[in-house]
Amino acid sequence: MTDTYAVFGNPINHSKSPYIHRHFAEQTGEPIAYTKQQVPEGEFEPAAETFFAQGGKGLNVTVPFKLDAYRYAARLTPRARRAGAVNTLALEPDGTVLGDNTDGIGMVNDMHNLGWELAGKRVLILGAGGAVRGILPPLMEQKPASLTIANRTLHKAEQLAKGFADLGAITPAGFESLEGQQFDLVINGTSASLGGDLPPLPESLLAPGACCYDLMYGAEPTVFLQWAEAHGAEKRADGLGMLVGQAAESFYLWRQIRPEVIPVITELRRKLSAKKGA
Numbered sequence: 001m002t003d004t005y006a007v008f009g010n011p012i013n014h015s016k017s018p019y020i021h022r023h024f025a026e027q028t029g030e031p032i033a034y035t036k037q038q039v040p041e042g043e044f045e046p047a048a049e050t051f052f053a054q055g056g057k058g059l060n061v062t063v064p065f066k067l068d069a070y071r072y073a074a075r076l077t078p079r080a081r082r083a084g085a086v087n088t089l090a091l092e093p094d095g096t097v098l099g100d101n102t103d104g105i106g107m108v109n110d111m112h113n114l115g116w117e118l119a120g121k122r123v124l125i126l127g128a129g130g131a132v133r134g135i136l137p138p139l140m141e142q143k144p145a146s147l148t149i150a151n152r153t154l155h156k157a158e159q160l161a162k163g164f165a166d167l168g169a170i171t172p173a174g175f176e177s178l179e180g181q182q183f184d185l186v187i188n189g190t191s192a193s194l195g196g197d198l199p200p201l202p203e204s205l206l207a208p209g210a211c212c213y214d215l216m217y218g219a220e221p222t223v224f225l226q227w228a229e230a231h232g233a234e235k236r237a238d239g240l241g242m243l244v245g246q247a248a249e250s251f252y253l254w255r256q257i258r259p260e261v262i263p264v265i266t267e268l269r270r271k272l273s274a275k276k277g278a
């Protein structure tokens with residue numbers, strides 16, 4: 001029997017999730033159907049109710065509904081509770097709906113696949129929004145030497161540092177106070193790239209051999225990754241692997257099988273490049 005899954009968002013047209021999950025289903029032989037649904041703002045709850053009432057087994061949830069999904073879930077995984085946001089809902093055997101957040105583990109797994117070491121590294125995160133909340137718990141589990149969060153609005157970085165203090169020391173910062181500091185890994189979690197903007201970063205921010213990761217992805221290197229290349233970053237990656245990684249963890253939660261991410265990342269990258277050339 002085919003089980004039904006979907007992604008809810010608004011807008012949803014460009015979502016790559018149906019493609020990714022169809023790939024996973026073919027790869028693993030799991031009998032699933034996966035669709036996308038544009039949900040009007042303010043109507044997440046009735047839409048989710050209807051989906052599960054009609055036999056749906058699980059949902060992915062994207063902008064702007066991650067907070068609605070957090071409120072909707074009857075139970076939460078510890079990492080979803082910490083993140084304050086849910087990107088995956090799973091129908092449990094007892095009929096309740098479990099909320100999880102797989103964004104952070106998707107990013108950490110991608111860095112492992114890239115061969116990047118996180119333990120003992122000086123890590124800087126740019127931004128203090130929803131995505132950064134999601135990546136903090138799995139990132140802290142990797143035991144970096146230090147973690148700094150720099151944000152345009154300083155008090156949001158301070159709030160995160162305070163809220164996650166039990167996971168380890170986090171230093172909040174404004175961009176100007178990064179002057180004179182160096183980091184081994186810099187993660188861009190701002191949405192500045194979307195508008196082609198870059199936070200103001202000191203010239204000497206990157207330590208020798210530094211890695212730079214942008215949560216955003218695209219056919220071309222993002223402005224942050226262009227900056228990273230110009231400033232001597234040894235390794236650079238965008239968030240396409242994170243997107244596939246979070247999907248793989250959702251699939252695992254639903255089907256208890258972890259699909260291979262590399263062939264799907266490779267295929268999506270090929271499609272993105274082909275679009276650029278078209």
Ligand code: NDP
Pocket residue numbers: 103126127128129130131132151152153156189190191192193194197198199215216217239240242243244246
């Ligand atoms: P939020 O709106 O929650 O947070 C935006 C953050 O960006 C805030 O810290 C904000 O600072 C900062 N910011 C926005 N514009 C600028 C600017 N011009 N200069 C400096 N800082 C700026 O967004 P999300 O956390 O949901 O998303 C962040 C990024 O992560 C997006 O690009 C999104 O596409 C990406 N993402 C990728 C995923 C993947 O799977 N690859 C998954 C989830 C997100 P302030 O607080 O001062 O406003």
